[in-house]
Amino acid sequence: MIKLVSLIFSLLIFSSAANSNTLLIVGDSLSAGYKIPVEESWPVLLPEQLSAQNQKIDVINASISGDTSGNGLARLPGLLATHQPDYVLVELGANDGLRGFSPTIISKNLKTIIETIKAQNAKPILMQIRVPTNYGKRYGQAFADIYPALSEQADIPLMPFYLEQVITKPEWMQNDGLHPNVKAQSWIAEFIATELGKIIK
Template structure:
């Protein structure tokens, strides 16, 4: 999940006059890593949501390699520019790969959530898990950051979509970290169901 020096901010709109605007603040898991951006799950999500009768506008503010700290530095401008109704925070995997302290990650996530609420948008937090590179103790502490933060701040915790993808080898890239283009339609449908279940969408 290496950080790219630049990225294309993708805005996908379906029925904008009647839809909610959702900002995806993520890393390579949402940025279309090593694939055309139009194949990434955020690009596919508007069509899936429209088919389910819940049109949305998606702003994909994800950058490969981003940490929670990177997201924290970028979020103010994204909120100001796009004024989303919802912010989906999908960050932390790169923090874990670099062995960042769990308390630092939790502090950054807390600030992201509070900043989102201050802009009158609804925050959603995605659970993230990491490979046990730093041992079971770190892996357990890292994973616990998300439900703890969600409970403390009363934020909806979205399940980690990679848990259902990683069990299918044909859906994973050789690095064992990133889903392939073939997995993106399933992820888009999974995320659509989560959004419909947890948000009061028009």
């Protein structure tokens, strides 16, 4: 009887592990919880939101404030080797855009990031990023176009840019006008969880 109970318990643990996925988030300050307590940032709140949608996903947040697409690319091989994720959410490019980097360079970095993730048998998910309107219509459009183009070329999901819905609510934004505050984090986590639910089955 004891052996039978032990066997059932072992099978339950195996089943739970087999049904879980690991999501690695590689991003910048928009995912790193810039100037807010880490425990209140949306990546930390995300597993609970996913669980509410009956999804068991372990979330590893490897985002660093200030990172460019080039920084993310440099760190990526080590992150993939260490965490061996099933999915990688790429939230990069905002700092490239704010520094006026060439869209060609940004696109090349992101393309290499996507290829590197695929080469490790993980599934990339790209988040759309946009730059503020004061960077000019021409640059802003060229920058924004990078993401759907890469999504189509690589045949990977493109997640909407959550900040577009947050920035319209001043009470959800920090004084710099670029980063969400603590009040926005639960909504962002729910938004991300909903979008992931369309991707991760």
